[in-house]
């Protein structure tokens with residue numbers, strides 16, 4: 001039997017929790033995990049953070065961090081499930097929870113890492129061309 005998992009919105013996820021969770025994924029090298037103050041500011045200015053936690057231990061298994069207007073579109077800036085817990089339906093369930101919270105009027109857009117493209121295709125998201133202007137300060 002698989003362990004119970006709690007999916008919920010968190011208003012004050014700590015930078016330490018974010019860094020520990022994202023650091024256990026391939027996304028870790030693409031986020032400023034060595035700069036906790038910048039991570040704290042990223043979290044503080046996010047509109048929607050949804051986590052998956054082990055119900056028994058409270059351990060963080062995954063998260064989504066999003067910007068949204070709550071009425072039309074949501075940009076998912078991070079979606080991760082920690083290594084060892086991937087492929088169990090947690091990533092899809094986190095996105096489903098985001099949709100449940102925002103309601104049927106809000107679509108979700110994101111820029112996918114190449115290795116995650118099959119996941120988004122598998123869960124039925126439509127594929128469009130994405131564009132990106134690179135930031136100058138990555139630390």
Ligand SMILES: CC(C)(COP(=O)(O)OP(=O)(O)OC[C@H]1O[C@@H](n2cnc3c(N)ncnc32)[C@H](O)[C@@H]1OP(=O)(O)O)[C@@H](O)C(=O)NCCC(=O)NCCS
Nearest residue numbers: 079080081086087088089090091092112113116118119122
């Ligand atoms: C991408 C990620 C968030 C997906 O979360 P996950 O919990 O592993 O995925 P799920 O178990 O919810 O997968 C849902 C379905 O997609 C499939 N799937 C997941 N990853 C897949 C992959 N790389 N290739 C093909 N299918 C995949 C699953 O098998 C499952 O299919 P099913 O419905 O037939 O069972 C997670 O693997 C991850 O954190 N990866 C590293 C970081 C990353 O790349 N994040 C995305 C940034 S854009």
